[in-house]
Amino acid sequence: MDGSTFPIARSTLPEAAAERLRTLIIEGELAPGAKLNERELSERLGVSRTPLREAFRMLAADGLLVQLPNRGAQVVALSREDVRGAFEVMGALEGLAGELAVKRVTDADVADLRALQVQMEAAHATHDLPAYYRINRLIHDRLNTLAGNAVLEQTYRTLNARLHALRFRSNLNPAKWDQAVSEHRSMIEALAARDGAALRDLLVGHLRAKQQAVLDSMDNRDDKNLLGGRQP
Amino acid sequence: MDGSTFPIARSTLPEAAAERLRTLIIEGELAPGAKLNERELSERLGVSRTPLREAFRMLAADGLLVQLPNRGAQVVALSREDVRGAFEVMGALEGLAGELAVKRVTDADVADLRALQVQMEAAHATHDLPAYYRINRLIHDRLNTLAGNAVLEQTYRTLNARLHALRFRSNLNPAKWDQAVSEHRSMIEALAARDGAALRDLLVGHLRAKQQAVLDSMDNRDDKNLLGGRQP
DNA sequence: CTCTTGCATTTTGTATACAATATGCCAGAG
DNA sequence: CTCTGGCATATTGTATACAAAATGCAAGAG
Numbered sequence: 135m136d137g138s139t140f141p142i143a144r145s146t147l148p149e150a151a152a153e154r155l156r157t158l159i160i161e162g163e164l165a166p167g168a169k170l171n172e173r174e175l176s177e178r179l180g181v182s183r184t185p186l187r188e189a190f191r192m193l194a195a196d197g198l199l200v201q202l203p204n205r206g207a208q209v210v211a212l213s214r215e216d217v218r219g220a221f222e223v224m225g226a227l228e229g230l231a232g233e234l235a236v237k238r239v240t241d242a243d244v245a246d247l248r249a250l251q252v253q254m255e256a257a258h259a260t261h262d263l264p265a266y267y268r269i270n271r272l273i274h275d276r277l278n279t280l281a282g283n284a285v286l287e288q289t290y291r292t293l294n295a296r297l298h299a300l301r302f303r304s305n306l307n308p309a310k311w312d313q314a315v316s317e318h319r320s321m322i323e324a325l326a327a328r329d330g331a332a333l334r335d336l337l338v339g340h341l342r343a344k345q346q347a348v349l350d351s352m353d354n355r356d357d358k359n360l361l362g363g364r365q366p
Numbered sequence: 367m368d369g370s371t372f373p374i375a376r377s378t379l380p381e382a383a384a385e386r387l388r389t390l391i392i393e394g395e396l397a398p399g400a401k402l403n404e405r406e407l408s409e410r411l412g413v414s415r416t417p418l419r420e421a422f423r424m425l426a427a428d429g430l431l432v433q434l435p436n437r438g439a440q441v442v443a444l445s446r447e448d449v450r451g452a453f454e455v456m457g458a459l460e461g462l463a464g465e466l467a468v469k470r471v472t473d474a475d476v477a478d479l480r481a482l483q484v485q486m487e488a489a490h491a492t493h494d495l496p497a498y499y500r501i502n503r504l505i506h507d508r509l510n511t512l513a514g515n516a517v518l519e520q521t522y523r524t525l526n527a528r529l530h531a532l533r534f535r536s537n538l539n540p541a542k543w544d545q546a547v548s549e550h551r552s553m554i555e556a557l558a559a560r561d562g563a564a565l566r567d568l569l570v571g572h573l574r575a576k577q578q579a580v581l582d583s584m585d586n587r588d589d590k591n592l593l594g595g596r597q598p
Numbered sequence: 599c600t601c602t603t604g605c606a607t608t609t610t611g612t613a614t615a616c617a618a619t620a621t622g623c624c625a626g627a628g
Numbered sequence: 629c630t631c632t633g634g635c636a637t638a639t640t641g642t643a644t645a646c647a648a649a650a651t652g653c654a655a656g657a658g
Contacts (some may be wrong), residue, residue, distance in 0.1 A: 172640065206639070
């Protein structure tokens with residue numbers, strides 16, 4: 135027999151529960167700061183407490199929950215500082231992804247990305263925000279995959295999930311949106327030109343703009359107290 | 367009452383078990399690729415299987431274990447590619463740490479680091495490898511703390527633990543050692559001069575050299591099959 | 599002799615029972 | 629009226645029992 139394997143996706147209850155909880159957190163169904171009662175949640179998910187507690191450990195490692203000994207788990211409430219820090223790290227990771235991607239990207243990859251860019255600009259032109267975010271994410275994920283570094287990709291995804299739990303999608307002013315789309319165009323050109331340094335700088339700058347937008351929106355949200363439980 | 371808290375360190379069994387296992391893995395007591403039998407381990411650690419399984423989930427999230435459904439957990443066996451990737455990410459993280467540290471470092475911090483540098487050079491002069499590694503780690507940790515970014519620090523520590531499980535300490539040739547010590551001197555000077563870009567480049571280069579040394583040592587170890595279970 | 603197939607054993611997965619800790623309320627002192 | 633202390637309740641922590649799956653071995657077919 136050759137070495138190839140075809141493992142079927144068999145998920146255990148802890149994994150399934152973690153996945154479900156992850157979605158509930160990111161969708162905002164479970165709000166930041168919310169206390170998670172084990173018995174109640176296990177009944178709602180239809181599993182016993184044992185696998186649920188394993189799910190908690192996984193999500194805590196991802197930074198989506200915090201666990202206090204003898205006091206249970208609660209959805210993380212990111213402080214302004216946490217968000218700033220997470221975006222700084224994301225910037226470094228995406229910058230690295232850009233540098234690495236340049237070394238491995240093929241013309242076919244560039245063509246794919248250009249196609250995505252066209253779709254993104256279409257979404258921009260029609261003010262289709264959900265489509266824009268979806269394509270935006272596709273492009274960034276693609277770039278990370280192109281980097282060919284599994285550790286990077288995993289770290290990136292984990293951090294991204296944590297930030298998505300903020301649900302900062304709501305507000306994006308027109309000027310910033312125009313700017314972001316234009317930056318994306320430049321990024322793809324830098325990639326096509328195999329200019330790693332330029333791509334890195336663009337990505338870091340892009341992330342910094344996003345960071346600023348998110349921090350501004352945190353200041354202006356009426357539920358900001360839910361997001362900033364830790365600082366005064 | 368003011369808002370300050372003084373929580374005493376109360377650890378739960380899963381955390382304690384994870385900590386113990388982490389040590390066993392990093393010390394090499396549990397070798398890469400080793401299968402972990404739940405019943406046996408729980409007896410050796412003196413806990414039941416339930417908290418042990420939670421510990422497994424934590425370590426798996428840290429990348430120290432891999433868990434296969436219905437087939438238990440085993441100590442991760444890092445492939446050459448994994449090591450390359452992890453060092454690339456470490457480089458990006460340390461580079462960021464350097465840039466951020468420059469913005470916050472005080473003269474007192476610089477003085478502390480210079481003192482550590484002196485100790486490091488003493489260890490180098492007397493060929494005290496363990497002391498060298500200890501001080502080396504102190505310096506890098508200090509730099510990361512100086513960056514003032516909790517997300518960065520946590521990501522850095524996790525990744526570092528994974529690499530430490532390789533136990534690559536064994537071989538370091540004299541030329542590389544001299545080079546590393548000299549690079550450290552430059553790093554502290556760049557920090558003292560608040561030159562973030564220079565510090566970043568030094569750190570990235572430093573990591574790249576370390577990466578190369580580790581990859582070389584992996585090629586030359588007779589137990590390399592234990593480290594590279596995944597690739598041919 | 600080799601390969602398959604079925605069974606016994608081992609090991610992991612999940613639920614539940616019991617223990618330890620935390621929480622909230624009420625009574626009583628000041 | 630406020631604060632403290634102690635008890636009842638709720639919740640989390642851990643061990644154990646049972647279920648499901650994988651593993652290893654041996655017997656039989658080819």
